[in-house]
Amino acid sequence: MKKYSMAIPLLLLSVLWGAPFVSATELDPVIVTATRTPRAPANTLAPVTVLTRLDIEKAQTDNVPELLAGLPGIDVTQNGGPGTTANVYMRGTNSGHVLVLVNGRKMGSATLGTFPWENLPVSQIERIEIVRGPRSALYGSEAIGGVVQIFTRERLEGLNVDMELGSGSWDSRRAAFAVSGGGKNTNASFTLAHYQTHGYNVKQYSNASSALNDSDDDGHRNLSLSLKLGHTFANGLLVEGDFFRARTRSEFDATSTLATSDNTESVQQSLGLKATGAPSERWKLTVTGGLSRDDSRNFTLKDLDDIFNTHRRSASIQNDFRITTGHTFTLGADYLEEQISGTSAYDVSERYDRALFTQYQGSYGRTDWVAGLRAGENEQFGDHLTGNLEFGHRLSGGMRILAGYGTAFKAPTFNDLYYPATAYGAGNPDLQPEESKSWEVGLENRGNDFDWSARAFHTRIKGLIDWTPSANNPWFWTPTNVGRALIRGVEIEANTTIGRFDLGGAFTWMDPENETDRTLLARRARTTFKGSLGYRFARIPAHLTGTLLLQSARYNDAKNEHRVPGYGIVNLAATYDISDAWEARLVANNLFDRRYKTAMATATPYDAPGRYVFLSLIWRYSR
Template sequence: MKHPLTLAALTLPLAGNLFADTSPTTLDTVVVTATRTATPATESLASVTVIDRAEIERRQSRSVPDLLRGVPGVTVSQNGGAGQVASVSLRGTNSDHVLVLIDGVRIGSATLGTSPLQDIPIEQIERIEVVRGPRSSLYGSEAIGGVIQIFTRRGGGPLAPRLSVGGGSFGTLSASAGLSGGGENGWFDLGANVERTDGIDACDGRPAPYAGCGVFQNDRDGYRNIGVNVRGGYRFSDWASLDLHLLSSQNRTEFDGTIYGGNRSRSEQQVLGGTLTLQPLSPWTLTLSAGHSWDKYRVYFDDEAAGIDDRFIDSFETERDTFSLQNDLNLAPGQMLTLGLDYTRDSVSGTVDYDKDSRDDVGVFGEYQGAFGPTSLTLSLRQDDDEQFGTHATGSAALGYLFANGIQVSASYGTAFKAPAFNDLYYPNYGNPDLDPEQSHSLELGLRGELPLGTIGQGDWELSLYQTDIDDLIAYDSTSYSAANIQSARILGLEASANARILGWDLGSTLTLLDPENDSDDANDGNLLPRRAEQTFQLDLDRAFDRWSFGATLFVSGRRFDDLANSERLAGYSLVDLRAEYAIDASLRLQARLENAFDEDYETAYLYNRPGRAFYLTLRYEPELP
């Protein structure tokens, strides 16, 4: 099996000035998130990383945040171990500046403005596309830093069962099962998984006014996840097909807290959607899609010593309805025009009384993609009409040129915005209904090409330089005791990555250098934005020997600060993960993973612990298809 990875800073001497690609998949991979149309990854003018199912299983990743760690431009911080709240930042922007989609449907909390990526069951994922850079001109609000789209297992082909069981450190147990098939014109996948762990002590609490959880509870904070995926579709003819999908995730999480804020949560995420694709004429493809997502979060307090059993504290619930109509018109070979309309309705409910509990947004967008010999051009424009903040226009332009030696140079510019979350607008004693959307403009320069490895192997590389300026950032204003548009930021970054297969070895690495500067006119001007590492580097090495395969990952993170004042410094750290797999036969594999092999003690959020050395075993059964 081929496992093309990435190769960057430590392996640059192999081919001179090699800064590498984001994609840990094959070169002919097709991506859809960057332009909302199917485009070969090598022809996309956007910075894209694609992680497929083979890569997920090869890396033996246990969660989506774990899988995203090391992707260029991505910063992950987590408030403890498995199942604890994880924040994912793209290109130094805020965690709520990332739009998250599951099979094209928006997910997340409209009150917080973020998505619970730690709760998405990784066993139900077929692939993930990470698009870095502004995408509001295609998707509307939230896509300042980029878009993360998760695709669930689709199925298709002959009937095929699958099964996995595993366990390991911290009392971790997991199991998953599935069945896929569909034949020549249909496809379906049915999957279910369960995982539970005793976890670690999430927070090394300190009394107020210290940061962190604010309390000290010397106990393990467990986690349980139950996931179900149902997806199916049928191609009725060459001009009509239908796809339906449902993903459900139910979670129980323990954390360190108080009788006022709770120390246990029960959450549920569900995504339901369908897509009808029609081709009335050969140059015209019409796509109709609709979706509904739920995000439910309930908080309880439990203290056996005090005789308190799951006392209810709070609840928050978001429901999102989405509808999209998209027309793709092939004007001529290499020339495509896309025209579309999006409708989104957010509704919130729970124990908090918001002045308004729903809002609508209608977005109209257009995109042109053209190829003129070695020159590529992409233009997009969108206008959103939001019930709360009115109309807002965004746009982007990208130009690329492919030289005869295979090196492509590109430049792009884009604007984006983020509508305030319901908490920012209406939360009692904090919200401000007069807030404006957060706005950004970004400039990016890119290079990509193939590694000149001759007869010893093959590979590719990519380098991106960018600057993003964000205005009207929302923060707490101590003078008005409410949320206000009082901050701004300037973010400079470099992303480099490559993949290579050399003499049977799969090598790879990614490098991110980030300068996320607070550009506000206050005491924090010039400081680094919180929880963004200034440098991250990842090196992968894998090799297969007959039935055996072995791999190792080195991840290095530079320092970061936990607060705007930069008074709480989090030191840099290095992690080494080791993995092995033995193919018992063509259908049965035994996997082993040693995480944090050198038992590094580190934090990605102040006072919140991260797991030490851990060992996991997984047995996977999946018959080899003819």
């Protein structure tokens, strides 16, 4: 089957090449992840957060987990500073319940079942779309908590050049170069970025013995590049290609006396081709194909390196039919192959997943709705059916009442299913997918001077995969579908501008309960608040933004024996336009140098970054 996965989209592309198409119409800013079709933010029924390039630049961070922390419904933990393992939890679900796409393609490890957030370079990101709630009806496995789609730097017409140099705490340095340009029909972009830091000792305040506590600083470096190319043919067919690659090397503190200079090296890479055309005014056809890889090598002692590689091939066909104004019917098919390799010999090292999906978006008067259904076939566990239904009704004064229901699932990872047997454990090939049912209700007011939204959500997950000790041997662990979870919560967000002040805030409360033993799910804070205050100066071309992040305590373990205290930090970012071409930026994260942590290694805390100051200079040219 493998040799046909990429042939399907290439065959369709050859058919599209010679067909006449209706030229696409230029659209206002839209969101595509919520429905797999362009939709204006004010008309999107799903709870969505969008971070634009401007938002990313204002945040002035090199760390994607820092960028996401405190957003509505999102909780982030990290084992220290830049380059250390980070986990993103959405609406209280597991970190593996968040589907991550880069330019439309699934990324991450098929053995761990998570995405390496710490290795994603901020300099390469144009936009991030975050959709909260179940999305398996559109995307399949993993989208229980939601979907995060990352778009690399975009193509622009003309000639546009950005260059950045910066330096800061921990001997940190950043250099980035981005260029884009072309004409109306053909344009391209290229971005090259490098970031490195000497770091700090992430267990500097630990009480662990010296044998378990590496005393050195934990450095990190990342070299990345991205490329996009697009051409619109005379018949209206748009063909786009993109490439992304990031190579990272990070040091970490081990919890074993065997490890003396632990570090890990990883590569994330993605290559894609996309063709979009409109055979008629009411029919839009999109064909995509892509390759992605996630390679990881953990260095401990010279002869004990661990290598885990994930390679994926994907293809997709999507038809969007505009029946009448306000009514769109989507019909499509997805195909995905996953293959793993490395130092461990798995009994099964590859699998495929294929699916048909359909969606209907409708509007009548003040009422909008979206209904979706997906029928998938997985090589390991067979058929799976998921669906979603969303509803919105506009009230007087611009307010809108919202409601939604959806089912979702997560397929077991290769580690869960086939991890090679050792003296301490083994995978379980009889595992079934984790399954969820979710509903939510909400009220919002968008598009006015004061934007606000409030939503309540409820998610029940069954068949959670837990690694538990054998009844006959407490030292031998295997995974089983024994866990159940009930997650209830509320998200509130608001944004407004008053004169020269920009104000924003997001509050999340949730009760992530493990129904098996009535404990709280590990590493999830029950309460999070993030507030921001920005000011644009009148007499000088400068902007100042302060951010406050507050989180309540959480438990590091499933038994709730190791408590991680809550914390509050303040970040400050400033920009100054030296001239039309030059800009200076200064950021001070954790301004008051608060000592805190978000994760632990058993009972040993990973210290979060202290005060971090970074100064950068940017040069821009455009014509």
